[in-house]
Amino acid sequence: MCGIVGYTGPRPVLPLLIGGLRKLEYRGYDSAGVALQTGVELVVAKAVGRLSCLEERVAGIPGDGFLAGMGHTRWATHGRPSDINAHPHGDCRGRFAVAHNGIIENYRSLRERLRGSGHHFSSETDTEVIPHLIEEAYRGDLASAVRSVAGLLRGSFALVAMAASEPGLLVAVRKDSPLIVGLGDGENFLASDIPAILEYTKSCYILDDGELVVADQRCVEVQDLTGRVRHKPVFQVPWDVAVAERGGYPHFMLKEIHEQPQAVRETLRDRIKEGELALDEFGLDGDAARALRRLHLVGCGTAYHACLVGKYLIEKLARLAVEVDLASEFRYRDPMVETGSLLVAVSQSGETADTLAALREGKRQGARTVAISNVMGSSITREAGSVFYTRAGLEQAVASTKAYVTQLVALMLLAVDLGAKRGTVPEAERAELIEAIQKLPELAEEVLKLAPAIDNLARQVAQWEDAFFIGRGLDYAVALEGQLKLKEISYIHAEAYAAGELKHGTLALIVERIPVIALATQPPVLDKMISNITEVRARGGRIIAVCSNEEELAPYADDLILLPACHPLLMPVLAVMPLQLLAYYAAVHLGCDVDKPRNLAKSVTVE
Numbered sequence: 001m002c003g004i005v006g007y008t009g010p011r012p013v014l015p016l017l018i019g020g021l022r023k024l025e026y027r028g029y030d031s032a033g034v035a036l037q038t039g040v041e042l043v044v045a046k047a048v049g050r051l052s053c054l055e056e057r058v059a060g061i062p063g064d065g066f067l068a069g070m071g072h073t074r075w076a077t078h079g080r081p082s083d084i085n086a087h088p089h090g091d092c093r094g095r096f097a098v099a100h101n102g103i104i105e106n107y108r109s110l111r112e113r114l115r116g117s118g119h120h121f122s123s124e125t126d127t128e129v130i131p132h133l134i135e136e137a138y139r140g141d142l143a144s145a146v147r148s149v150a151g152l153l154r155g156s157f158a159l160v161a162m163a164a165s166e167p168g169l170l171v172a173v174r175k176d177s178p179l180i181v182g183l184g185d186g187e188n189f190l191a192s193d194i195p196a197i198l199e200y201t202k203s204c205y206i207l208d209d210g211e212l213v214v215a216d217q218r219c220v221e222v223q224d225l226t227g228r229v230r231h232k233p234v235f236q237v238p239w240d241v242a243v244a245e246r247g248g249y250p251h252f253m254l255k256e257i258h259e260q261p262q263a264v265r266e267t268l269r270d271r272i273k274e275g276e277l278a279l280d281e282f283g284l285d286g287d288a289a290r291a292l293r294r295l296h297l298v299g300c301g302t303a304y305h306a307c308l309v310g311k312y313l314i315e316k317l318a319r320l321a322v323e324v325d326l327a328s329e330f331r332y333r334d335p336m337v338e339t340g341s342l343l344v345a346v347s348q349s350g351e352t353a354d355t356l357a358a359l360r361e362g363k364r365q366g367a368r369t370v371a372i373s374n375v376m377g378s379s380i381t382r383e384a385g386s387v388f389y390t391r392a393g394l395e396q397a398v399a400s401t402k403a404y405v406t407q408l409v410a411l412m413l414l415a416v417d418l419g420a421k422r423g424t425v426p427e428a429e430r431a432e433l434i435e436a437i438q439k440l441p442e443l444a445e446e447v448l449k450l451a452p453a454i455d456n457l458a459r460q461v462a463q464w465e466d467a468f469f470i471g472r473g474l475d476y477a478v479a480l481e482g483q484l485k486l487k488e489i490s491y492i493h494a495e496a497y498a499a500g501e502l503k504h505g506t507l508a509l510i511v512e513r514i515p516v517i518a519l520a521t522q523p524p525v526l527d528k529m530i531s532n533i534t535e536v537r538a539r540g541g542r543i544i545a546v547c548s549n550e551e552e553l554a555p556y557a558d559d560l561i562l563l564p565a566c567h568p569l570l571m572p573v574l575a576v577m578p579l580q581l582l583a584y585y586a587a588v589h590l591g592c593d594v595d596k597p598r599n600l601a602k603s604v605t606v607e
C-alpha cells in the first residue's frame with residue numbers, strides 16, 4: 001500500500017526512481033509522482049493512473065543531472081486519486097518535498113493551525129501538512145526540522161523529505177509503516193520494500209519505529225527522535241533479482257501458484273527431522289503447551305481464512321479452545337485475553353496495521369505472542385514474542401496464494417505439535433499425520449497439473465455474474481478463501497456459505513443455472529454435503545464439485561475437479577489450488593489486471 005523510493009548518488013535519478021516504483025507496483029496504487037533535486041531547486045512531476053502516465057508526464061525532463069530524488073506510488077486514503085493529491089507534496093514556496101506512506105490522524109487540526117498562520121494548501125491529503133510543518137520548523141537543517149515535525153504527527157508514517165537548499169540530502173523517518181535504507185558504495189537508497197533496491201544492493205538497514213535517517217551519497221546515519229545516533233545491524237537480503245521477477249510466467253499470481261509445492265517444501269525443511277517435529281520457533285515446550293487454556297488466532301483477509309483452518313485443526317488435535325478474530329475487529333470488541341493464553345498473529349507481510357494492533361492488544365492483556373509471517377524483519381515479527389517464518393519466498397501478486405498454503409502448513413504443524421505435547425494425539429496418529437504432511441509438496445504438484453482443465457472451466461466462470469461456494473468444516477474455510485480469490489481478481493460477485501446454512505436463507509437465491517462450487521473433501525460430513533448439493537440441484541443450480549472421491553460425487557456434479565487422495569485434515573492445502581487457478585484464469589479471460597486488482601493493495605499498512 002503506497003510505495004516510496006529515494007535515491008542519492010551519481011546514477012541518472014529519474015529512471016532509477018521510476019524503475020524502483022515499478023518494482024513496488026504490486027503494493028497497489030492509483031497515482032504516482034517524483035521530486036528531483038537539481039542542487040538549486042526541486043522539480044516535481046505527478047500523474048494519476050499507472051506509472052506509464054507518470055512516464056508520459058516526465059518525458060521532457062532529462063534522466064540525469066539530478067543529485068537526489070524521491071518517487072512515490074499513492075493508494076488513496078484522504079482525497080480521491082488525482083494529479084494534485086499524488087505525492088510528493090510541497091510547502092508554500094516549493095522549497096521542500098515530502099512523500100509519505102500511512103495516515104496522519106491529526107491532520108485536520110494541524111491544517112487549520114497552518115492555514116491560520118498563512119499557509120496555502122493545494123491538495124485534499126493528510127500528507128500535505130508535513131511539508132508545511134517542515135517549512136515552519138526549518139532553520140537551515142532538514143534533519144532537525146523533520147525530527148521536530150515527527151513529534152507533532154499522530155498516526156502512522158514512513159516519510160521522506162528533501163530540501164532544495166541541501167543538495168544530495170534525504171531525510172526519512174518511520175512510525176508503523178515500513179521503510180528500509182539500501183546501502184551502496186557512493187550512493188544510498190530508501191524504499192518501502194526490498195524489491196525496489198535489489199538491483200543495486202543487498203545490504204540494508206530495516207528501520208524501527210521512531211528512527212530517523214539522514215542520508216547523502218557518502219553516508220547514512222540512523223538516529224532516534226532525540227538525535228542520538230543508533231548503530232544498526234546490516235541486513236543482507238537472502239534472495240536476488242531473479243526471484244523478484246516473473247520467471248517466464250505472464251503474471252506473478254500464476255508464478256506464485258506454481259511455486260506452492262516448493263513453498264510448502266521449504267516451510268517444512270528442518271521442521272520435521274526423522275519423523276519428529278522440531279518447532280522451537282513457536283516457543284512452546286511441553287509444560288507451556290499443557291498449561292495453555294485458550295489460543296487466539298488473528299489475521300485479515302486470506303490470513304484470517306488460514307486462521308479458520310487453524311482453529312479447526314487445533315481444537316480437533318490439541319483439544320484446546322481457539323478463538324479466531326478478524327484482526328480489524330479484535331481490539332474494538334474489548335476481547336477477553338487471559339494472562340498466559342497464546343495469541344498467534346498470522347500475516348504474510350508482517351506489516352498489516354490491523355494485525356499489528358491486534359498483536360499489541362494481546363500483549364497488553366498479558367498473552368504470549370507468536371507471529372506466523374513470511375517477511376523477515378517485518379513489524380509484526382519484531383514485536384511478537386516468537387516467530388515462525390513461512391518460507392514462501394517473495395509474494396508479489398496482491399492475491400495471496402503461496403503465502404496462504406504455507407500459513408496452513410504452519411498451523412498444521414502447530415496443531416500436531418500441540419496435540420502431541422498435550423497428549424491428545426495418539427502416537428500412531430501423530431506419525432501418520434507427519435508422514436502425510438511430508439507428502440504435501442508432491443500432491444500439490446499433482447493438483448497443479450489440473451491447470452489446463454481448469455483454464456477451460458474458467459471460460460464458463462468468466463461469463464458468470466455471481467457464484468456461490470459451499471462446504472462443511474474445513475471445506476467451509478477453504479470455500480471462504482475460494483470466493484475471496486474469485487472476487488478480488490475477477491470482480492465476479494461471490495459468496496461462501498457453510499453448506500448447512502443455505503437452507504436458512506441463501507437457498508432463495510439458487511435458481512436455474514446459478515453456479516455453486518461445492519467442496520466435498522471431508523469424509524465425516526460427505527453424506528451431509530451430498531444432501532446440500534442435491535438441495536441446490538433440485539433448484540436448478542449448477543454444481544462444480546471439488547473432491548477426491550469421484551464415485552460418490554460424479555452423479556451430483558455438472559463438473560468435477562478431482563483431487564488426489566490425502567489425509568482429510570490436510571486437504572485444505574490441495575483443495576484451495578483449483579480455486580486459485582479458477583479465479584486466475586477467469587480474471588485473465590475477463591481481461592482483468594490480475595496482479596494489481598483495482599482498489600487493493602498488497603500490504604495494508606493503514607487501518
Ligand code: AGP
Nearest residue numbers: 301302347348349352398399400
Ligand atoms: C488476499 O488475497 C489479500 N491480498 C488479503 O486478504 C491479505 O491476505 C490481507 O490483506 C492480509 O495480509 P497479510 O497476510 O500481509 O497480513
